[in-house]
Amino acid sequence: MARFAPILPEIILAIGGLVLMIASAFVTRRGAGLISWLAVALLIAATVALIGAPSHAGPLFDGLVVADLFASFGKAVIFPAAAVAVIAAHGWFERGTEHAAEYAVLILFAAVGMSVMVSSTSLISLYVGLELNSLAGYVLASYRRHDERSAEAGLKYFVLGALASGILLYGISLLYGFTGTTSFTGVAAAFGRGAPTLGLLFGLVFLLAGIAFKISAVPFHMWTPDVYEGAPTPVTTFFATAPKVASVLLGVRVCIEALGPATDAWRQIVIFAALASIFLGAIAAYGQTNIKRLLAYSSINNVGFALIGLAAGTAQGASSVLFYMTVYVVMTAGAFLCVLWMRDGDGEPIETIASMSGLSQRQPGFAFAMFIFMFSLAGVPPMFGFWPKLLVFDAAVASGYVALAVAGILGAVIGAYYYLKIVKVMYLDAPAEPYSRVREPVQGALVLFAAVAVSPLGYLLIGPLGSLADRAAETLF
């Protein structure tokens, strides 16, 4: 039994998820609420179980996964983010014809998949984790199957996701073919033997392309705005937070553990993806009128900044990525929870930016929370969102990539414009039709928590969070 101790969180989620899946087949509409809360409880239990897990268990199951501090750090962000996504759906699907209970179960399975992603040390477990997460994601995207947009989003996500999986698998097969192993250490050893061959390089490029799709980095971002817009808002909340963290962390581990000796080869790809994401995310967001599409471009933009930290290729850089993604999840989850509350008189969701006009005079608290999230996402001090941006630039400058940092920061200025536009609409424009009041105390508490965490009070977290991220990043080197 001792060998299963390090994967206790995954066991809790997997078995709990299976039990809840069977239970959800029998519950009525009212019981769906109970299933959701049980799922939240499971995710919290899995997070708590991380504390007890040994941080240096070494390779498990013949080197398929590892339960190191890096993985634990990722899971400690992913599980609560998934729980937030479950809570976000409270009272959302009950109104429609969907079977609400399965939503929480799918999130649980996705959480197991993400958990495998951040702890995998082999190309096979990497792929299995990724697919487990993606399959749950395809279903979630089309969860409101009678809604055209949701179905379209699910289909788009599935077709493009399958293509990306194919690319990824092709890369994996090339790497396996040219190295004869699927373990990260084996691949790293192969890359370490002198200049990489053409086959290895092709494998590397295809592998990174597949990952770039999952983190929606340019030029593999095309699905993001459509899927974010079409999917039900709680699902979008989920897509924008937990899977994003898992994929970015997966990318960090692959680049450093498996492709570490080929840093010069992947760095140029990462730098291109980073800058392209920052600028495209910033510029393409200008004309958006739908808040979910805008936040989709915002997420593309933010991934670009995280990749700058990765491009540094150092422990400091990896640490800055961890820090960045943690704060990013809080800001994004908060912003999407606010979007969730944009409902018209009949309780139907509204997604236009124009409907937020004059929000500060109708619902000052709501507007103020959104105000904090927007300035934080833009990285304007004194909001806490400034600090992770500073860290990634710091890492880039420390590795000698000053020009990269300068380019990135100019992108941040361009991006500031559309965050500013939201604030302008909320604070400077005349009030529009008011939203109907939503009574969700738990969601309200989460928004409050997120707003406080990214407000200037967040700077108090620099010490503990920073040292934790540092230690987690060091396990990769």
Next chain:
Amino acid sequence: MSSLPLLTILIAVPLIAGALCLFVRDEGARWIALIGTLIAFAISIYLWVAFDPNGAQWQFVEKVPIGGGVSWAMGIDGIALMLIQLTAFLMPICILASWRSIQSRVPEYMAVFMLMETLMLGVFTAQDLFLFYVFFEGGLIPMYLIIGIWGGVERIKASYKFFLYTFLGSVLMLIAMIYMVGTAGTTSIPALMAYDFPVEAQKWLWLAFLASFAVKLPMWPVHTWLPDAHVQAPTAGSVILAGVLLKLGGYGFIRFSLPMFPEASYIFIPFIFALSGIAVVYTSLVALVQRDMKKLIAYSSVAHMAFVTFGLFAMNRQGIEGAMIVMLSHGLVSGALFLVVGVIYDRMHTREIAVYGGLSNNMPGYALLFMLFSMASVGLPGTSGFVGEFLALMGTYQASTWGAIAGTTGIILSACYMLWLYWRICFGEARTAEAAAMPDLSMREWWVLGPIALAVLWMGIYPESFIRPMRNDVGRLMTRLEHVAPAGDSQLKLAGPQLKTIDAQDHGAHH
């Protein structure tokens, strides 16, 4: 020295008052804001009294580590002390000036103003590089809201322009700061002020800081955001913009560019002098043709700020002290001029110069104060403007005669546009019936303008009160700049034979 964290209290008072404003109605918010700013002003006066001009460079020091190498480090020298006085002095006046002219969303307005004060005081007290940056940049958010919500017709465009312009300038400074911390291994501003960066790196760092400070100050040719922002901002917003925000640029030069990159500063002196010279003459000419009163004063601000850069980069005592006095004086005078404009704007709701005239007939008190502030802006002896401009130009003359020529031309031009403005508004016949019917200053307006008038005269007649706290700090800055300070082209040397003649005469007289 007391062990109370006075600077933190100074910063916290407006913040708490601002938060309280959000929970009360209009009238309550006004009073809370006024009381909050007055308490902050009282604390700043105490700081001035308790500050020992001959004591340590940094006084009232506090330091609490936050983590990640950053700490809540506070402390002030004489230069920061005087700018804190300026900020804390102008704030209650701004609140009073907005008492009746702001009628919509008053609690939010007061809260934003209080936040503004907190951030500005934070800039002058921060001793940690990143803490400084957070305060420095944070000021953009409240100012964006002040212009955007309570501004004029074109407020949206002006607020975007203000935000993005200054944000773009500042982010380059951030990269420079990251590099500096990476190289020097400390975020402490006093430590960095003594650190010698390699000259090659200094040039890039200096330029990155210039990008930020030149936009804030503003210097020609990156001043174009200022007239728009001023014209659209509400009166009190203009006062804070001109009175305090512009000083951040000058403070940045004196705190960062000069002591941290002395060699680079020396290398770029001709560049700065050229920009300043163009600014003085060009923006004065532009001010001359403005039809909008606020725009005219905004352009005159750009011209006055050029005296600051002239004085600072002259790198001698007169120049640096003069630059500081220009900053303080301009903070008072241009703030007062915007208030003066606000007084008649509140009555007529137009800033067109052409509709006024003959106000000295029906508003004698107003005309008197307007006269005083116009003269101070021109630099009449006895007012604060004279002391600052004279010192700054004297310093400039020692470093560069050409710079001094451009600067003095600016003074002549400033007399032209200010006197002409005054003539068109206060003398002659009233051009419209409404202008002739305007009542004189109310009691509240006297309370707003009176204290500034007294401060302007005090600084003009006995500037020693203001220079004394800064004297040692200017001295320390000069020690730092000693090895690079320019020799100047104005040190006339008499030729040998003539000296002998004088000697001979002297001898002759003795015998």
